[in-house]
Amino acid sequence: xxxxxxxxxIIRDMMLRGFHTYKEFMECxxxxxxxxxADRLHKLVAYGIIASKPDLxxxxxxxxxxxxxxxxxxxVLTEMVLWAAAHEKTGNQAxxxxxxxxxxKFLDGVxxxxxxxxxx
Amino acid sequence: xxxxxxxxxIIRDMMLRGFHTYKEFMECxxxxxxxxxADRLHKLVAYGIIASKPDLxxxxxxxxxxxxxxxxxxxVLTEMVLWAAAHEKTGNQAxxxxxxxxxxKFLDGVxxxxxxxxxx
DNA sequence: AATATCACTTGCAATTAACAAGTGATATAT
DNA sequence: ATATATCACTTGTTAATTGCAAGTGATATT
Numbered sequence: 001x002x003x004x005x006x007x008x009x010i011i012r013d014m015m016l017r018g019f020h021t022y023k024e025f026m027e028c029x030x031x032x033x034x035x036x037x038a039d040r041l042h043k044l045v046a047y048g049i050i051a052s053k054p055d056l057x058x059x060x061x062x063x064x065x066x067x068x069x070x071x072x073x074x075x076v077l078t079e080m081v082l083w084a085a086a087h088e089k090t091g092n093q094a095x096x097x098x099x100x101x102x103x104x105k106f107l108d109g110v111x112x113x114x115x116x117x118x119x120x
Numbered sequence: 121x122x123x124x125x126x127x128x129x130i131i132r133d134m135m136l137r138g139f140h141t142y143k144e145f146m147e148c149x150x151x152x153x154x155x156x157x158a159d160r161l162h163k164l165v166a167y168g169i170i171a172s173k174p175d176l177x178x179x180x181x182x183x184x185x186x187x188x189x190x191x192x193x194x195x196v197l198t199e200m201v202l203w204a205a206a207h208e209k210t211g212n213q214a215x216x217x218x219x220x221x222x223x224x225k226f227l228d229g230v231x232x233x234x235x236x237x238x239x240x
Numbered sequence: 241a242a243t244a245t246c247a248c249t250t251g252c253a254a255t256t257a258a259c260a261a262g263t264g265a266t267a268t269a270t
Numbered sequence: 271a272t273a274t275a276t277c278a279c280t281t282g283t284t285a286a287t288t289g290c291a292a293g294t295g296a297t298a299t300t
Contacts, residue, residue, distance in 0.1 A: 034247085161278095245299090247294105248296105253289085255286105
């Protein structure tokens with residue numbers, strides 16, 4: 001269900017980088033094909049992990065957001081980022097420091113930001 | 121790197137079910153092809169997540185074990201199992217209860233068992 | 241009215257995975 | 271000792287998935 005190359009990346013970047021449109025994913029991921037991105041977004045919607053709603057200020061756009069089920073993946077992604085940071089010298093060091101210093105606080109912070117974006 | 125259908129399953133079952141031979145994976149996963157299993161095991165060895173050594177009591181066999189890097193994935197897999205249990209009504213309920221009641225203790229227990237198997 | 245941007249679809253080639261049938265090394269049964 | 275079985279794979283071949291290029295229709299901007 002999340003066992004492919006892109007789904008977890010999409011979720012990670014919605015959580016940690018605030019991505020919420022097709023264009024942001026498309027420009028960010030080198031090598032992702034348009035049809036695959038569309039397919040993954042639709043599947044994530046179908047699985048109930050993300051939701052989409054039209055952007056009222058530009059009706060061409062769709063805004064994607066994490067559902068409660070998606071937000072519950074925050075601990076999974078956090079542990080993944082920590083593991084990668086420990087073993088693969090990659091990623092945002094400031095973020096990793098934040099995760100390590102107070103994991104509970106970090107998790108709650110991300111959850112709250114997701115919820116805010118969803119309502120705003 | 122872990123973004124495929126089988127790699128995380130293999131790691132999960134080495135951690136939580138004590139799998140350590142080719143045959144165990146082959147018999148357990150409905151639908152995995154022999155070439156794909158061999159490929160994934162080799163890649164996991166190449167990535168330094170698992171290691172293999174010959175079984176001294178039957179020299180046809182290879183025994184796979186998690187490396188330190190692999191054992192560090194325990195928190196990731198644990199969070200995944202918890203997420204799946206919360207949202208997908210699947211999996212070992214006893215295990216999930218254990219994870220929830222004292223996560224720290226559970227993590228240490230799994231790490232210790234992996235280390236024991238590796239030495240034994 | 242013309243052009244640009246948005247989130248996609250479609251068609252096709254290339255990559256990857258699944259299935260079936262070996263292979264060589266070792267183990268077991270006769 | 272010979273025959274058969276089991277082990278961890280390899281080697282084809284077919285089927286499915288992905289990557290790439292070029293659209294498409296709806297909306298937005300100039």
